[in-house]
Amino acid sequence: AAETAGVTLVMKPSKAEASFLTTLRDTLAILDASGCPNVGLAVDLWSFSEELISLQSGTSVFERTKIVSVADQAKSISSCYERLPPGAGDLPLTGLLRLLFESGYRGEIEFDPVGQTVSSMGYEELLASLRHYVDDVQSELNVVEYNTRRSKKPLAMAEVFPR
Template structure:
């Protein structure tokens, strides 16, 4: 079972040397950068190993849920970012669509209009990713980060409401805990989960806190999730802390036995 860590792609060698099976690269400011004219361009990167998953996909300044933002501008960013990702990605790599600031509807947009626009963006991202042999996965984020889609159950309902097929959901222990989403719901919806993030209490590395990592992963595995697990947390020293964090995740995961 693969276990990885989210970090900048220039940390790939450090992560692999510390025992990770893969690095999940961030995108904004790493694979794509501002071009100085209000747009974005691909950065020049050449990792030693192809990357199986990506996070921090959309800059907060690009309002995905605001119909006043031309959809052509959003599609242009998606094309630039996905081209950059495809240049370093494994075939079928997953791109996490979290980006809480970007997708926040805000008080100036009617809620239903914002939800419809975000659904349009999810479909556009899904289709553009498929054209490049990649996969978009939708991440619920706690209410402190966005006003749209906070739980796995809400993500499933949103996708169903808008008839969006072919998009799986991210199960992130950090957001599950902050939203107090029951593990029974996690297990029930695990068949719709396409990617997993974990951290410990306060987003410290796994093993340094007291969150129920074993129960979370057991619920996912009972529900049928068979994929990898990525650590997403705050590090004091990635190289020093990652080995113990990976050991804690493997010890907690029934699929690692």
């Protein structure tokens, strides 16, 4: 029914305590076995950056990805609930985004920082930090991405994140 309606569904693996899908590899196997072209993969860089790096030679992960969640983590913070703003931690997020863009990925990207650190920042500081990260990534990767789902006229990423 979803395919007929033009709806794309995604499967998002999670940490072992939260889901039966705990690896990108297992999720891809289920997606491949399903034979459903309108079911894709949601990749959480916070949870699966190491596995994504190990799978980088296999293009199926990139071809099946429909949305990417971006949040950073720091080895010095032990809480499994601290999803830092991109660039505030230790993950190679810009490199992972480069891999995705170079593979042809042009899907949605969501920023998903939550936790005590983010709560203590306040919205204005958080949004400014996200804006700064988006500017840096666009500059470094020479990417201008468009969002056509919410507007008749394509919006440059800079217009979506006004200063």
